[in-house]
Amino acid sequence: MYIFLYPDTVYLYLSSSGSKISDRFLEMGYPLKVVFRAIEEHGENDEEAILNAILTYLALETLPGEDNHVTSDPHLSDSASTYIEDLSDMNSILESQGQNKYFETMNLLEDMGFSYDEAFAAINRCGCETPIDELVEFIDAANMAKADDLQGTTLYGKKQKLDRDERWTYSVKNMQLMIGFGVPNSGMKTVDREIPAAGKGPPYFYYENVAYTPKGVWENMSRFLYEIEPEFVDSMHFSAAARKRGYIHNLPIDGRFPLLPIPPFTIQEALPLTNKWWPKWDQRTKLNCILIRHGSAEDTKKIKEELDKSGPDPPEHVRKYVLEQCRRYNFVWVGKNKVAPLDPDEIEVIMGYSKYHTRGGGISTTARYQCLGNSFQVDTVAYHLSVLKKLFPNGIKVLSLFSGIGGAEVALHKLGIPLKFVVSVESSETCRNILQSWWEQSNQKGKLIHIFDVRDVTLGKLKELMDMTEGFDLVIGGSPCNNLAGRNRYTRDGLYGDQSSLFFDYFRILDLVKKITVYRAYA
């Protein structure tokens, strides 16, 4: 059983099978209208999705709002109040059980080498308070049973996995070039892909994170995001710097176009003043990934000393040392034998923002490096979002999660898509200031609303927001990568780490927006 616990939302993931699905839910006492609405949304096969939808619709009925017309149905009102009682009971049970315990146990089992599916099934069946050796025993027993079953025809789990691997062959091939479903001038024909029904919009959604994570993370994220295949793209195809990222989204991929003007594609074009000092034996034309920290003055000093010592034609081992340092810290040549880290201004432009974009908050240099290193490469994201231009010619209503310095907003704006509404959720005050400042300076005509914490975005809050905006067209964001990123030496704990587990809030909120969208469509 997988559990999300929030003030007015409970997600339960159950697995079972049985007879006629609608009858079973009706027998459980859920009202007819709600059961059919949920089945209409999810089909008849996905029991857990149907139950989630039923619970969400019932909760929506109890909220104040403009379209609670169904509340007049006495049957429904009864069930709704029953649900509230159930919910508070459930809250106390879950709280005593502890959500953290779930993550902890899950982590432990995965650390022991068990797959996500194995750990998931064991915790689901035995509960997360079960001693770890009993869980291991359960998994072993289950695997034995599965092995016995190999002759049979019920290889459900195995088949699912195979199908996913087959579906992903396309992107695995493209992992090497990191061109995803295509980049400009890659010569790939863009044919629209088939998106699993549960993942289709409205709303459109776009999720981003680092491409290179601990093993299994992208498979896991894809599983939550409706089994949609991730698109892995390196921003080196859009700019002078590498940036390997994965994107899961349900946007069309046919008819994409790049932002104009095309930005500089090489270091030498992007930073022409460095040419004068650039030695022949440094063959770099692209920068490595822009990170949140820059190299030290000590390192540049040491490089200068080594080169000064070895004269105009440095020996192989010196070159090797210097090049290694340059690649590691993205140094560029700024004087005779002198390298330097990139300035925040230079990074802004390479990342696709205008110069001084991050000065908006009046913030420190360190903070500018920090938030720039965490942001979208605008041209890359804009290419993917470009298909929205003809879909929303009169403007778009956006729910922007983990907005940061506003990469998504800048990309949409540069594409010429009016921003009618942006609800931005961002915990960093400096980032909120930067976005607010850009919003004012770029003369936005729409409305920008700031929210501090994704955890405040509850069902009730979303309902309220969507009554105001009349729904969202796009849910966009990249959740924290701290516990996934290769540079992290201390807490690269995976998707369940302190910060990276906020991915589940992205999913939770997206899924709620989908359900409220369906709910509103009936109003």
Place this chain on the structure above:
DNA sequence: ACAAGTATGACGTTTAGC
């Protein structure tokens, strides 16, 4: 003086691809 904010150097492992 003191607190809060800012800058800096030092630090190892997991991926993937050849």
Place this chain on the structure above:
DNA sequence: GCTAAACGTCATACTTGT
């Protein structure tokens, strides 16, 4: 088995503001 790359964290010294 090798190379190359990676939206980072921690402790400490320094700076700024009251």
